[in-house]
Amino acid sequence: MHYAMNASSLEGSATLIYTARAAAMKAAGKDVISLTAGQPDFPTPDVAIEAATRAMAEGKTLYTPSMGISELREAVADRWSEVHGQNYKVDNAMVSCGAKHSIANLLEAVVSPGDRVLLPKPYWVSYPQMIRRLGGISVYPVGDGMLITGDDVRRAAEEGAKGMIFNSPCNPSGLVNTADMMKDIALAIRETGIWVISDDIYEDLYYGTGQVPHILTADPDLKDQVALITGVSKSYAMTGWRIGFAIANPDWIRIAGRIQAHTTSNPCSISQYAALVVVRREAEEERIDMYNAFRRRRDMVCDLLGNVQGLAFDKPEGAFYVFPKVLSDKEINTEKFCISLLENGGLGTIPGSAFGNEGYIRLSFAVSDDDIAEAVIRLNAFLERGDFK
Numbered sequence: 252m253h254y255a256m257n258a259s260s261l262e263g264s265a266t267l268i269y270t271a272r273a274a275a276m277k278a279a280g281k282d283v284i285s286l287t288a289g290q291p292d293f294p295t296p297d298v299a300i301e302a303a304t305r306a307m308a309e310g311k312t313l314y315t316p317s318m319g320i321s322e323l324r325e326a327v328a329d330r331w332s333e334v335h336g337q338n339y340k341v342d343n344a345m346v347s348c349g350a351k352h353s354i355a356n357l358l359e360a361v362v363s364p365g366d367r368v369l370l371p372k373p374y375w376v377s378y379p380q381m382i383r384r385l386g387g388i389s390v391y392p393v394g395d396g397m398l399i400t401g402d403d404v405r406r407a408a409e410e411g412a413k414g415m416i417f418n419s420p421c422n423p424s425g426l427v428n429t430a431d432m433m434k435d436i437a438l439a440i441r442e443t444g445i446w447v448i449s450d451d452i453y454e455d456l457y458y459g460t461g462q463v464p465h466i467l468t469a470d471p472d473l474k475d476q477v478a479l480i481t482g483v484s485k486s487y488a489m490t491g492w493r494i495g496f497a498i499a500n501p502d503w504i505r506i507a508g509r510i511q512a513h514t515t516s517n518p519c520s521i522s523q524y525a526a527l528v529v530v531r532r533e534a535e536e537e538r539i540d541m542y543n544a545f546r547r548r549r550d551m552v553c554d555l556l557g558n559v560q561g562l563a564f565d566k567p568e569g570a571f572y573v574f575p576k577v578l579s580d581k582e583i584n585t586e587k588f589c590i591s592l593l594e595n596g597g598l599g600t601i602p603g604s605a606f607g608n609e610g611y612i613r614l615s616f617a618v619s620d621d622d623i624a625e626a627v628i629r630l631n632a633f634l635e636r637g638d639f640k
């Protein structure tokens with residue numbers, strides 16, 4: 252059997268693989284703490300569940316328009332117009348089966364085989380695979396800084412990059428580009444004319460003051476060149492409902508909409524009604540409670556890790572991850588490190604190599620305080636034993 256070249260060269264999602272491995276060990280009765288999770292450890296807000304129940308009772312269980320129900324597209328356009336001081340309309344907004352699917356649709360609309368796409372490092376695991384699937388080529392900044400600069404964008408564009416996927420707050424580092432950095436990046440985007448997909452899925456989990464810095468705040472006129480990705484998964488603990496949003500210029504949305512029409516038809520009708528109420532801000536109390544819990548845990552995990560010898564990290568300013576570098580006189584293979592840490596140290600983490608930064612590990616603090624405290628004890632003991640070297 253001959254399989255398609257692009258598809259058969261895809262790699263599995265490392266985050267899902269390590270998460271599943273830790274879960275399987277737990278299910279087999281092993282004493283494992285898992286800091287692999289990429290999702291809130293909270294229930295979905297009641298109003299969303301009630302809206303879904305109502306939708307089912309009212310028979311809203313058939314196909315919807317492919318790009319999503321108009322009420323939700325309108326609510327998305329309104330909410331993110333307010334967030335970014337824009338004037339988005341229904342034809343700027345599309346609903347898909349999770350933010351991952353929104354990104355895949357937008358990418359498919361702009362990436363032709365051989366196109367180069369800039370990915371700041373560290374990158375979310377799925378970006379390079381999504382680009383490869385379309386026959387595109389991922390390119391990376393030359394330096395090893397954790398946050399991209401305008402010059403990185405210029406250099407990549409000079410070497411032929413047509414676009415960039417940008418993610419701040421970043422999964423896996425939790426780092427955030429400052430407002431000044433955004434101005435520098437926005438200028439380079441304007442000069443080079445590249446397209447940008449700004450993956451803002453963690454925008455509500457920002458621990459600095461005010462609204463998270465954004466390219467469109469730095470230069471609102473870039474709105475036709477800069478598409479936004481957002482959703483309900485991380486802000487409202489709705490990862491399983493599979494609803495994500497793309498907000499872009501109407502042509503980009505129209506082409507992405509046709510891709511969706513010929514692949515998944517519409518996102519789940521019931522989930523769309525559940526998403527509608529939270530987009531209309533009917534679950535803000537729950538969202539803020541979760542935010543406060545993550546913020547507190549961020550401080551807790553950073554304080555505890557600060558006492559661990561053998562790690563160096565920047566305090567995350569957003570999302571629910573911390574991304575320490577493992578300090579060692581020898582080069583570290585973090586895949587082996589994480590497998591050994593899981594099997595011998597009882598702690599599940601994700602290797603930095605999955606995000607393009609070998610030598611680092613990703614720890615999620617979307618877990619209980621007790622698990623955070625015990626996880627750091629286990630990590631410390633593992634590092635002290637040093638049997639990964």
Ligand SMILES: Cc1ncc(COP(=O)(O)O)c(C=O)c1O
Binds near residue numbers: 289352418
């Ligand atoms: C950076 C980033 N973008 C997109 C997604 C996908 O979100 P969703 O679950 O809504 O597809 C994730 C999920 O882990 C993520 O971390």
